[in-house]
Amino acid sequence: MRSQQLTLIGFGAIGRAVYQRMQAHPAVQITHIVVSEHKVAALQAELGPAVTVTHQVPQSATLALECAGHTALTGHILPALQRGVECAVLSIGALSAPGLTEQLQAAAEQGKTQLHLLAGAIGGIDALAAARQAGLDSVTYIGRKPPAGWRGTPAEKQVNLDTLTQPTVILESTAREAASLYPKNANVAATLSLAGLGLDRTRVRLIADPTVQENIHEVEAHGAFGSMSVRLNGKPLPENPKTSALTVLSAVRFLLNRTASVTI
Numbered sequence: 001m002r003s004q005q006l007t008l009i010g011f012g013a014i015g016r017a018v019y020q021r022m023q024a025h026p027a028v029q030i031t032h033i034v035v036s037e038h039k040v041a042a043l044q045a046e047l048g049p050a051v052t053v054t055h056q057v058p059q060s061a062t063l064a065l066e067c068a069g070h071t072a073l074t075g076h077i078l079p080a081l082q083r084g085v086e087c088a089v090l091s092i093g094a095l096s097a098p099g100l101t102e103q104l105q106a107a108a109e110q111g112k113t114q115l116h117l118l119a120g121a122i123g124g125i126d127a128l129a130a131a132r133q134a135g136l137d138s139v140t141y142i143g144r145k146p147p148a149g150w151r152g153t154p155a156e157k158q159v160n161l162d163t164l165t166q167p168t169v170i171l172e173s174t175a176r177e178a179a180s181l182y183p184k185n186a187n188v189a190a191t192l193s194l195a196g197l198g199l200d201r202t203r204v205r206l207i208a209d210p211t212v213q214e215n216i217h218e219v220e221a222h223g224a225f226g227s228m229s230v231r232l233n234g235k236p237l238p239e240n241p242k243t244s245a246l247t248v249l250s251a252v253r254f255l256l257n258r259t260a261s262v263t264i
Contacts, residue, residue: 010068070094121244
């Protein structure tokens, strides 16, 4: 088992959950946590001397994990990649911004390092990316969440989330528009598009459904490989109903694979 030092970017619901899970793993040491400058002192006092809280990725960093949201990709990940820091990100929806994917790729090439786009809340990314090698004809994603999972989003202007009695489509469009309008909810759509047909050819349907208690992700893909259908009923993080608990576990899996002798 190899050891790995990690800089964690963001300490909201996801970052805190990752930190708590990794504390018990001897091979992964979270040495730094990056938060907004005005939050540094309070978080440092809360966590104590075992970790350094700062407002920027330290020069000594070798691996950074982003759990902070879309602005962190330009504010922290881009300059870190340029310096040669290996990075992994969960806010894949940010890549719907025109040109950002190319900027990140150029930064990684400049720093002679890698950027890892984590699967987050969805399964089947490995199969979809493999199927793309032979050619894909169509990829469709359906995201279904309880009404509470859509609070603070444009859905509130379309429907009354408090009085819904039946499943209601709040968006039917491309992955690019879904990720742009619902950045905290549609990371899955962006992830699927980057593994498959791209942001403009991946179709997305988002549904507010008062009959479900979980975040439900469905994917259908067809191509030269055959066809695949994936359905995942993901429980939301208790601290943030917009986020699937599997998102945290995806990050944990990535970190554990960094230190394991055998990975899968």
